[in-house]
Amino acid sequence: MSFVVAIDGPAGTGKGTITGLISKEMGLVNIDTGATYRCVALQAIRNNIKLEEKQKIISLLDKITIDIKNNKGKETQTILLNGEDVTKEIRSKEVTKIVSQVSSIVEVRLKMVEVQRNLAKGKDVIMEGRDITTYVFPNADVKIYLDADENERAKRRYLENQEKGINMSFEEVLENIRIRDENDKNKEIGSLKIAEDAVYIDTTNLTIEQVKQKVRNIIENSKLKSNI
Numbered sequence: 046m047s048f049v050v051a052i053d054g055p056a057g058t059g060k061g062t063i064t065g066l067i068s069k070e071m072g073l074v075n076i077d078t079g080a081t082y083r084c085v086a087l088q089a090i091r092n093n094i095k096l097e098e099k100q101k102i103i104s105l106l107d108k109i110t111i112d113i114k115n116n117k118g119k120e121t122q123t124i125l126l127n128g129e130d131v132t133k134e135i136r137s138k139e140v141t142k143i144v145s146q147v148s149s150i151v152e153v154r155l156k157m158v159e160v161q162r163n164l165a166k167g168k169d170v171i172m173e174g175r176d177i178t179t180y181v182f183p184n185a186d187v188k189i190y191l192d193a194d195e196n197e198r199a200k201r202r203y204l205e206n207q208e209k210g211i212n213m214s215f216e217e218v219l220e221n222i223r224i225r226d227e228n229d230k231n232k233e234i235g236s237l238k239i240a241e242d243a244v245y246i247d248t249t250n251l252t253i254e255q256v257k258q259k260v261r262n263i264i265e266n267s268k269l270k271s272n273i
């Protein structure tokens with residue numbers, strides 16, 4: 046039996062950082078589900094397909110393979126699109142701008158959920174995204190919703206981008222977060238919402254270390270309860 050920790054929440058709540066750290070510390074396989082949607086968006090850009098050309102985006106789905114490798118002893122992952130390392134490229138400004146809309150296409154969601162479930166099969170995993178607690182793994186052992194104030198999230202993403210050499214102004218980041226939030230909450234399937242049985246954590250005034258500790262405690266308690 047595998048053990049599943051599911052974490053949802055909007056962009057900039059620290060989901061990626063927290064899951065990376067916890068996966069390393071607790072030996073859980075980290076599956077960044079947003080990365081799978083980013084791969085489809087990147088492939089669309091590479092093929093000069095526009096957002097309006099939905100059928101063309103859908104037709105890409107049979108021609109791509111996506112794999113996520115956890116880097117041994119580190120909190121980072123390598124994302125492979127058709128075997129090519131695209132870890133950095135999928136975080137580009139261009140991909141970030143269109144990914145939410147690409148992920149709203151029902152056929153893309155159905156295929157990516159299949160990819161995500163396959164990546165998790167038989168493993169003890171920690172997965173983060175928008176619909177993990179509600180749609181991908183509604184029976185997950187641990188369900189957490191991370192949230193934070195919009196301005197704080199934009200600030201975090203802006204600083205993170207600067208560190209990664211992604212050139213976006215604070216206003217641009219904030220605007221992008223607003224548009225993505227709106228789009229993520231209004232998807233036909235897999236929209237971002239708080240699962241009834243998820244633990245809600247507001248991270249606005251918490252450090253990464255504090256959030257990590259809270260999440261660790263929840264996982265450890267759940268493991269104790271289920272005797273794992």
Ligand code: DC
Pocket residue numbers: 056078079080082083144145148173174175176177225229235
């Ligand atoms: O977490 P992220 O910013 O890398 O996610 C990229 C986009 O993918 C985001 O705008 C919403 C979408 N997404 C989704 O719809 N469902 C998920 N489980 C994860 C991400």
